[in-house]
Amino acid sequence: MVLKEISSNKCFEGFQKVFEHDSTELKCKMKFGIYLPQKAESTKCAFIYWLLGLTCTEQNFITKAAFHQAASEHGLIIVAPDTSPRGCNIDGEEESWDFGTGAGFYVNATEDLWKTNYRMYSYIVDELPRLINGNFPTDPDRVSIFGHSMGGHGVLICALKNPGKYKTVSAFAPICSPTRCPWGQKAFSGYLGPDTSKWEAYDATQLVKNYSGSKLDILIDQGKDDQFLAAGQLLPDNFIAACTERNIPVVFRLQEGYDHCYFFITTFINDHIKHHVKYLHV
Numbered sequence: 001m002v003l004k005e006i007s008s009n010k011c012f013e014g015f016q017k018v019f020e021h022d023s024t025e026l027k028c029k030m031k032f033g034i035y036l037p038q039k040a041e042s043t044k045c046a047f048i049y050w051l052l053g054l055t056c057t058e059q060n061f062i063t064k065a066a067f068h069q070a071a072s073e074h075g076l077i078i079v080a081p082d083t084s085p086r087g088c089n090i091d092g093e094e095e096s097w098d099f100g101t102g103a104g105f106y107v108n109a110t111e112d113l114w115k116t117n118y119r120m121y122s123y124i125v126d127e128l129p130r131l132i133n134g135n136f137p138t139d140p141d142r143v144s145i146f147g148h149s150m151g152g153h154g155v156l157i158c159a160l161k162n163p164g165k166y167k168t169v170s171a172f173a174p175i176c177s178p179t180r181c182p183w184g185q186k187a188f189s190g191y192l193g194p195d196t197s198k199w200e201a202y203d204a205t206q207l208v209k210n211y212s213g214s215k216l217d218i219l220i221d222q223g224k225d226d227q228f229l230a231a232g233q234l235l236p237d238n239f240i241a242a243c244t245e246r247n248i249p250v251v252f253r254l255q256e257g258y259d260h261c262y263f264f265i266t267t268f269i270n271d272h273i274k275h276h277v278k279y280l281h282v
Helices: 058-064 068-074 120-135 152-160 182-192 197-204 204-209 238-247 260-279
Strands: 003-010 014-023 028-036 046-051 076-083 138-148 168-171 220-223 250-255
Touching: 014 058, 014 068, 014 120, 028 058, 028 120, 028 204, 046 120, 046 152, 046 260, 058 076, 058 260, 068 250, 068 260, 076 120, 120 138, 120 152, 138 152, 138 260, 152 168, 152 197, 152 220, 168 260, 182 197, 197 204, 204 238, 220 238, 220 260, 238 250
Parallel strands: 046 076, 046 138, 138 168, 168 220, 220 250
Antiparallel strands: 003 014, 014 028, 028 076
16 A cells, blocks of 8 residues: 655654545545654564544644653654544535534444545554554554553554453543433434434444453543533443443543643653553563
């Protein structure tokens, strides 16, 4: 698969790059950001996927999260894909900020209008790893995943649906129970149709109730002053209760005074990278 380099910037002796490629899953051009530490010049590196939230592109994470120094120090490659297909000319694709463009929700759509392009789950779990491992000095046996908001939902379902694929998982303000919140109900009804039983395959709270795979040690940070927490969009209590019932380790930290934005992420990103380093054996 041909990669086109869009940008390259030296950062903490490594390089922050952005690439574009033609996606076979999504039937459109997709971009992703990738940070290559200096260590990647001489050896294969452990790596982490970051999944972004609603309205975001790869640029939000690579320009705002302030992760580069820690990634450089630990010799980590970090990959940040876009949040949805773009420019597919689907009727209604651009009408809402929380559905369509910028809002792929990391599911494989089954409704006729969306099912050809909106296959973000398979893109993240299957196509993107083949692309990354085939073109960059990654160690495919040392990979984990983290993300924010809609991307927090994405990382939880990817880890729970693929036991053993990721060494660990962490999230900032994840949408923990999309089948029960307005954002998820809107997206799932559009992408997956009216049969709510089909939605449960992409709901972390439902998935964890039946999880029987390898041990997952989950870290979640949540801002106490997050407006979307107060609005009932995130529902972390549902997820924590389900994890407790199944004896799945989850560290949940409610951070006083923090909201939903990237200032919150920047404050705690190093803690999350340290969490991943423990399991990636860097």
